[in-house]
Amino acid sequence: MSPHHTPRLESLGKVHFIGIGGVGMSAVARIMVARGVPVSGSDAKDLPVMADLAAAGARVAVGYAAGNLADAQTVVAGSAIREDNPELLAARQAGLPVLHRSQALAATMGxxxxxxxxxxxxxxxxxxxxxxxxxxxxxxxxxxxxxxxxxxxxxxxxxxxxxxxxxxxxxxxxxxxxxxxxxxxxxxxxxxxxxxxxxxxxxxxxxxxxxxxxxxxxxxxxxxxxxxxxxxxxxxxxxxxxxxxxxxxxxxxxxxxxxxxxxxxxxxxxxxxxxxxxxxxxxxxxxxxxxxxxxxxxxxxxxxxxxxxGRFSGASRRFEQKGSARGVRVFDDYAHHPTEVRAALTAARSVAGGHKVHVLFQPHLFSRTREFAAQFADALNLADTALVLDIYPAREDPIPGVTSQLIADHLKEGGRLVAAADAVDTLAEAAADGDVVLTVGAGDVTAYGPRIVEALRA
Missing domain, CATH: 3.40.1190.10 (Mur-like, catalytic domain)
Structure with a gap:
């Protein structure tokens, strides 16, 4: 399927999603089921959304195996699916059309x-x-x-x-x-x-x-x-x-x-x-x-x-409040580009009033860190305390010489690298009544927010 060709929904037949548990993939599967398309799918692990899709009428399997394709006529593969995935290999071998998530979504729009x-x-x-x-x-x-x-x-x-x-x-x-x-x-x-x-x-x-x-x-x-x-x-x-x-x-x-x-x-x-x-x-x-x-x-x-x-209360991981303890409010934000980090910290400043802002930042991708290290530091310098974790690699292999130190080199006083094991306690000790703590990045840094709230309560 050429990258910019959109098929009609009725021409897809039975559709199988490889990686159906992903947030973007499950979105398309949900709409296809609602629009009457026979949907099946699989994912490496059993994610909560898969039970919802099964309840709506999709046939869902946990774990990848060629047999999961069954009688599928079209396959949708998530961007994280590797070329050696057994279901993707089987689909290509059978000559089935393999769509990008966006092509499948475009087809549902009709x-x-x-x-x-x-x-x-x-x-x-x-x-x-x-x-x-x-x-x-x-x-x-x-x-x-x-x-x-x-x-x-x-x-x-x-x-x-x-x-x-x-x-x-x-x-x-x-x-x-x-x-x-x-x-x-x-x-x-x-x-x-x-x-x-x-x-x-x-x-x-x-x-x-x-x-x-x-x-x-x-x-x-x-x-x-x-x-x-x-x-x-x-x-x-x-x-x-x-x-x-x-x-x-x-x-x-x-x-x-x-x-x-x-x-x-x-x-x-x-x-x-x-x-x-x-x-x-x-x-x-x-x-x-x-x-x-x-x-x-x-x-x-x-x-x-x-x-x-006025009814919009925010998107998850977009300046999302994770809790508060000892008068300290803890927020989480998905920001992973310098402009977004600056926006998140500016919002944190407006929420903190005259109090301090403490940020825990996890760079996302080696390539992005290499391109924007100085700009990231510039944005992080809006905080009173800026702690930087190691780079979250996501889909990339390491690039020689590219580490979080590239960002730390440009941080002012109050900014430094922090080991994952020390991050939670360091922030809990730094924050005082009225302060705001913000965890920032597109990786697993989001898991730190609830742990910081727990540490504040301790």
């Missing part, structure tokens, strides 16, 4: 009005905000998000309104598989250079993304981000689709006023609407403005759109 959210940061949050807002306004969208959303209870669902809201991931170019009518771009920065190679290639892929919009389509772009604003300009110059800007800038059609927590509003067509956001930080206020813009385009009453945003 003839719906598709809203895709792309950008280097803020995709999950903005996709979730749009979904929560539309539901609050009485629309029932289908949706697929790359994170679990407490306000929705699930990360994907089949809706009845003919609107489909999805996160579009640029990390491997797969966002080019969708055919959106409305595309949101929150920001455009060089990232995933292990895939793209150069910053220019990243910008070019976003150009190809906005070129997918039809003549009656709409690009919703952030005026506060240089990359997104430049993309909007190039899209406008091509003249193939409308462009609406949102942000604090005077050029934005949907203007954001952000005076900090409790003082956020948007104005469109000269009318101001107060947003009672439950999530802190300028980045979240901008994400909310993007969601508001999409809702207006879909015909939602502006006042209802503003009210609906």
């Amino acid at each position: 003839d719906d009005t598709v809203v895709t959210v792309a950008g280097t940061h803020g995709k999950s949050t903005t996709t979730s905000m749009i979904t929560v807002l539309l539901r609050a306004a009485g629309l029932d969208p289908s949706f697929a998000v790359g994170a679990n959303i407490p306000a929705l209870g699930v990360n994907a669902a089949h809706g009845t309104s003919g609107i489909f809201v999805a996160e579009a991931d640029e990390s491997d170019g797969s966002f080019l598989n969708y055919r959106p009518r409305i595309a949101v771009v929150t920001n455009v920065e060089p990232d995933h250079l292990d895939y793209y190679g150069t910053a220019e290639a990243v910008y070019e892929s976003f150009d190809r993304f906005t070129a997918l919009l039809p003549a009656d389509g709409l690009l919703v772009a952030c005026a506060d981000d240089a990359g997104s604003l430049a993309l909007a300009g190039r899209t406008r110059d091509r003249g193939n689709t409308r462009v609406v800007l949102y942000g604090t800038s005077e050029t934005a059609a949907v203007r954001l006023h952000d005076g900090g927590p409790g003082d956020v509003s948007v104005s469109a067509d000269g009318v101001e609407h107060v947003l009672s956001l439950q999530v802190p930080g300028r980045h979240n206020a901008l994400n909310a403005a993007a969601a508001f813009t999409v809702a207006l385009e879909l015909g939602v009453d502006p006042a209802a759109a503003a009210a609906g945003l």
Whole structure:
């Protein structure tokens, strides 16, 4: 299957998911089951979502074996599946079409009005905000998000309104598989250079993304981000689709006023609407403005759109509170790019008031650490205490000479490397009443938050 060909749902037949327990894969499987497709799947371990899928009607196996394919006619393979996986080998041997998750998701969208959210940061949050807002306004969208959303209870669902809201991931170019009518771009920065190679290639892929919009389509772009604003300009110059800007800038059609927590509003067509956001930080206020813009385009009453945003309580691992003890609040954030780390720490500062902020950061990927070591340190220096763990390798092999020391070299006083065994106690001792502790990164650093809360209680 070529990377940018989307098959029709009815042509897939029986679909087998290799790695069905993953957050993105389970999302697609859930929607296919709801849309009447016979679904089977397997994963290396028994994950909670697999019981949900089995209850919904999917045939689910734990462990990989060629026999799990049974009479499948199409296979969907998760990005983490290795080429030597016995099910993938069997599928290729049988000549079955093997789809990327995004191709399978695009097939489920069918003839719906598709809203895709792309950008280097803020995709999950903005996709979730749009979904929560539309539901609050009485629309029932289908949706697929790359994170679990407490306000929705699930990360994907089949809706009845003919609107489909999805996160579009640029990390491997797969966002080019969708055919959106409305595309949101929150920001455009060089990232995933292990895939793209150069910053220019990243910008070019976003150009190809906005070129997918039809003549009656709409690009919703952030005026506060240089990359997104430049993309909007190039899209406008091509003249193939409308462009609406949102942000604090005077050029934005949907203007954001952000005076900090409790003082956020948007104005469109000269009318101001107060947003009672439950999530802190300028980045979240901008994400909310993007969601508001999409809702207006879909015909939602502006006042209802503003009210609906108040129901969004955050996405999991996006400045998610893990608990508190001794007057110290502990949060966790998935930030793994310098801009995201800066946003998370800026939000932590606003929540801490005059108190201190302590951060435990786990770099994600050797290649990203090599590219952005100084920028990571620059962002971490916003904290009073910045402790850095060893690099979480994820899919990569080590790169000689690339360690967390590259970041530590640029940290100011209060910043240093920390051994995994010492991290919890060190933070529990550093934090005082009123302080905020933040665990940051896309790896297993998320497990440290509850342990820090326990240590504070001890």
